[in-house]
Structure formats: C-alpha cells, structure tokens
Amino acid sequence: MFLNHSREVLRLLTSLQADLLILEENELLFFNYFFSFLSSVLGLSITIWIWMLNKKQNRRKDRIYKQLSGTNALLIIWVILMIISRFGSILPIVLFGTPGYDNHLNLYEEYWILFVLIPIVVFMQSWFTVRLVYQAGRWIFSTFLLCMLTAFVLQLTTTVSQEKLNLAYHQRFERDYNYIDQEIRIAKEKYGIDYSEQTVEILKKQVTESSVKQVESVKKAFFGDRPVTLDTIILQKIIIRNYKEGGRYYYKRNAIENWRYALPIDILKQLSYFDQNAKETKELLEVLKEMIDLVNTPEIHWQEYQNFTETERRRSLGARYNIPDPLIEQLKKVQTRLLEDDLYSDFFKNLQAIKDRE
Template identity: 75%
Template structure:
C-alpha cells in the first residue's frame, strides 16, 4: 500500500537544494541592488526633467531619508521575491499537491515582482511629468505627509505576499522571521550604498540662477543692516522660486499693496525691487497685446503716488526711486541674439526676451511720464538725475 504524506515539511536547504539555495540568495541580492539603483537614479532623472519647465522639486531632509528607506526596503523585498522564485523551482515533491503549490509560488513571486515595478514605473513617471513638472506646482500633493502609510505598507505587503504560497508547501515560520531581518539589514545597506545625493542636482540647478540668489541675499542683508527689516524663511524661500503658486501670489500681493491709497511698508518696497530686478513671472493670465494689465509689477504711477506719502529724503523714498531705476533698466535691456545666448545667464536671457515682447507700450509711456515729472521736481533732484533715459523700441 502506498504511503501518502500529508504533513508539510519544514523548509530547509536540503529540500531546496544547496546549489539552488545559494543561487537564489545571490540573484536576490543582485536584483535588490539593481532595483535600488534604478529607483534612486530614476528619481533624480525625473527631478531634472521637471526643472526644465518648473521649479526643481527639492525634498526636505526627513522626506529624503524616508523615501531612501522606502526604495531600499522595497528593493530588498523585491529581491526576496526573486530568491523565492528560484527556490521554489526545485523538483523535490513530498506531497501530491506540492507540484501545484510550487508552481503557484513561482507564479505568485513573479506576479508580485512585476506588478509592483509596473505600478511604481507608471505613477513614478506620470506624476513628475503631469503634476510635478507643471508650472505653478507648489507641493499641492505632498506624498510624504498625506500618504506615508502607503509607502510603509507596500514593502510589508510584498514581503507577506511573497511567502504566502510558500507556506502551502513548507513550514516556514522561522525562515520568514529570518528573511525579514535579512531584508531590514539589506535595506540599511542599500540606503547607505545606493542612495543618490540630491545636492549634486540641486547645485547644478542653483547655478543657473546664482545671480538671482546672490542679488536676493545681498539686498536682504542690506535691508536688515541698514533699515532693520528682516524677512521670515518662508518669504525668502518663495522669493527664490520661479513659477510656483506661492511665488505668483507673492508678486500679486506686492502689486496690490502699491495700488492702495495708503503708504506701503519698507519690506514691501524691498520685495518689489528684488522681484523686478529678477524679472519673476507674475501672472498666468494674458490680456490683449500691449495691455498695461499684462504688467505684473507695481505701476510707475502707483510708485509716484507712494512717493507723496514719504519725505523726499527718507529711506522709503530712496528705495522707491530705486524701483523706478530697476524698471528703466529692465525696459532698456538690450536684445540678446540666439547665437549669443550661451554667453549670458538664465536671468539675462529672460530679461532680454521679456523686454522685447512682454512689456506693454502704455507702461513704457507711463514710465517716461513719471520720470519726467520726477526730473522736474526739485525735491528729488539728488537722485532723480540718476534715472537713465528710456530707449525707444525699434
């Protein structure tokens, strides 16, 4: 009479086959390292692509550490899936259904491996291109703060799912615990060895706008030392952004402050001077061509109105006149021909293009009128003579 064994055996190196065991370990480790490198390099690649059309996505220290560990732990458990896939292809069957269960384990390991990679590849490519790279994006979707639990659960689910079908063949309680410890150890090693330093890309990006940042830091230092005006970190951070929603709102708020029938504060004046100097984008709307509404900054006539609120020799009056000087310099920005573009900075090219195409004619006429009125006013004789003549457009 044939003896049929129904009890599951404990998983062991002998049941798997010693050669297959070590091949599985090696393949899993190589897979984990490769996947971790792929995740980290892909993240930096997509960050670079988003910086072309929008502000560079810069992760905070805690966010960067969290996602580095997520990539490392997920890579480790995906490597475990490859290991189990190789282990369960052994031909030693102790029970009638072992062949079916092992085929199920092999299929399950490959399925969970490719499904997770497909999901991450799909969402990891769509979000940077469609959302993070869109002009105006300002961290509206904070994955770290709002959906951190998903990133914690995903590696755990992959780990448990990888062992699910194996337990139909073997008793694997101790091996599950040991493999979990090995995955944790591997994740820590991957985080230390395969993580990509985001400061390298950040430095390259900041180099594109180093003149903007240097000017901002210089003016803020002068404002604090000369006028006792200081700005909070959030205001400075927004001031250094290009096309985020908060940056646009800051520019709109500063312009509105000049239009009110009340004196503006010194910090608002400093902000307006910096914004004009760096020629920041100030609106998503575009009115008819040569409409003065297309001008995103304070109008010259509003600056003239503000001058009436202050003593001509006051610090506010001096800075208001500096704003007019920055406007004149912007209007007079010479054209940069395309064959010479590489010889100029990002800001210089942006100012040149804007001066030629985006400054409305009524604004230039208003600026000329304000300049003439200040030149004729003896109260501003000390610094109005520094106003350069406004060039006519060709």
C-alpha cells in the same frame, strides 16, 4: 540604484517648466529607506521564484503549489514595479513639474503609511503560497532579518545624493539668489527690517503658487490710497530686478494689465506720501530705476545665449515680448515729471533715457 537614479532623473524633469522638486532631509531619508526595503523584498521574491523552479515533488498537488508560488512571486514583482513606475513618473511629470505646483500633494506627510505597507505586503505575499508546500515559519523569520540587514546596507551603499542636481539648479539662478541675499542683508542692517525665512524662500521660487501670489500681493499693495510699507517697497525692487514673471498672461500683448509690478503712476503717487529725505522715497526711486533698467535691457541673440546668465536671458526675453507699450509711455511721463521737479531731478539726471521698442 535604478530607483535612486530614476528619482533624480524625474526630479530633473520637474525643473524644465516649474521649480525643482527638492526633498527635505527627513523626507529624503524616508524614501531612501523605502527604496532600500522595497528592493530587498523584491530580491526575496526573485529568490523564492528561483527556489520554486524545482518541481521534484512526489505529490502532484505540491508541484502545482510550487508552480503557483513561483507565479505569485513574479506577479507581485511586476505589479509593484508597475505601480511604483507609474506613480513615480506621472506625478513628477504631470503634477510636480507643472507651473504653480507648491507642495499641494505631500506624499511623505499625508501618505507615509502606504510606503511602509508596500514592502510588508510584498514580503508576506511572497511567502503566502510557499507555506502551502513547506513549513516555512523559521525561514520567514530568517529572511525577514536578512531583508532588514540588506535594506540597511543598500541604503548606505546605493543612495544617490540630491545635492549634485540641487547645486546645478541653483547655479542657474545664482545671480538672483545673490542679489536677494544682498538686499535682505542691507535691509536688516540699514533699516532694521527682518524678513521671515518663508518670505525669502518664496522670493527665491520662480513659478510656485506662493511665488505668484507674492508678486500679485506686492503689486496690489501699490494700488491703495495709503502709504506702502518699506519692506514691501524693497520686495518690489527685488522682484523687478530678478524679473519674476509669476502667472500667465490673460490679455493681449500690449495690454498694460500684463505688467506684473507696480505701475509708474502708482509709484509717483507713493512718492507724494513721503518726505524727500525719507528712506521710503529713496527706495521708491530705486524701484523706478529698476523699471527703467528692465525696459532698457538689450536684446540677446540666440547665438550668444551661452555667454549670459539665466537672469540676463530671462530679462532680455521679457523686455522684448512682455513689456506693453502703454507701460513704457507711462514710465516716460513719470520720469519727465520727476526730472522737472527739483526734489528728484538730481536722482534722475544720471539715469539712462528710456529706449523705444524696435
């Protein structure tokens, strides 16, 4: 129970700065059995230590061996607990909880044999010195069966469901996920675009390496001198709406390079590639609309944070600190130019004016 609850606490820590570490079903089952078998054989080691406390032996050598057996049992317990606690805490805090982590170290797929060998080593090491005093062949076989049975019982009775923490984490980004699912469904029904499960999964991540690369690749697609595909335009709209920040900022606050998304002038250039009634034109105008909405996001004071969702708070902070002034000026110029164009004036006349930063 301690190991299972500790796993959930450490998973919670990964969500403080990175995406929550969520285990696959087969991976979760594997580690549940590992904790169960490890607990069972560690319990056997404690039992052997208690057995070996009885020093009533005629030969002095046997008494020494019994003391050695008890010491060895305690040693294997504390060494294994030290290893498990050290790796189990350092990896979630330092690696799994670091922004950018994207399953670079998969213990289940790459090092599964290690987790099979640890309980076996503990079991064999616990009996190793006992055999110097007793003929323990029958007892070794009996305790092996008892450890197996105990492990299966522990797995059924002490397992902690990860769904409670997963649900709490998903509720933080419920608005993001609902919008993504809605746009993906509309894209399929309206335009026949079928995004892969991997693309949608990455779209729902926050700061993993694949999520950052997705934001960067979508922005890069607008730089070229050729039309952008409709599926990329819709992805850009979703990314802006959910304000996916991606990587770190490497420039000064007002540097336009800090803008993670397509520039307004690039969208204006893309509009020239498509007909007025084209579906790409409609979605490009929606991207501009999302930019204006993001720039106009009202500031949320910290006293009122509890009244807003995670997305609303993130957009508010982004609009206040991470939108460069040159981007706002460029967006104003593009909006003015499109308002003067009869082809697009009807779309923009109902939009809010772009607010200046205070």
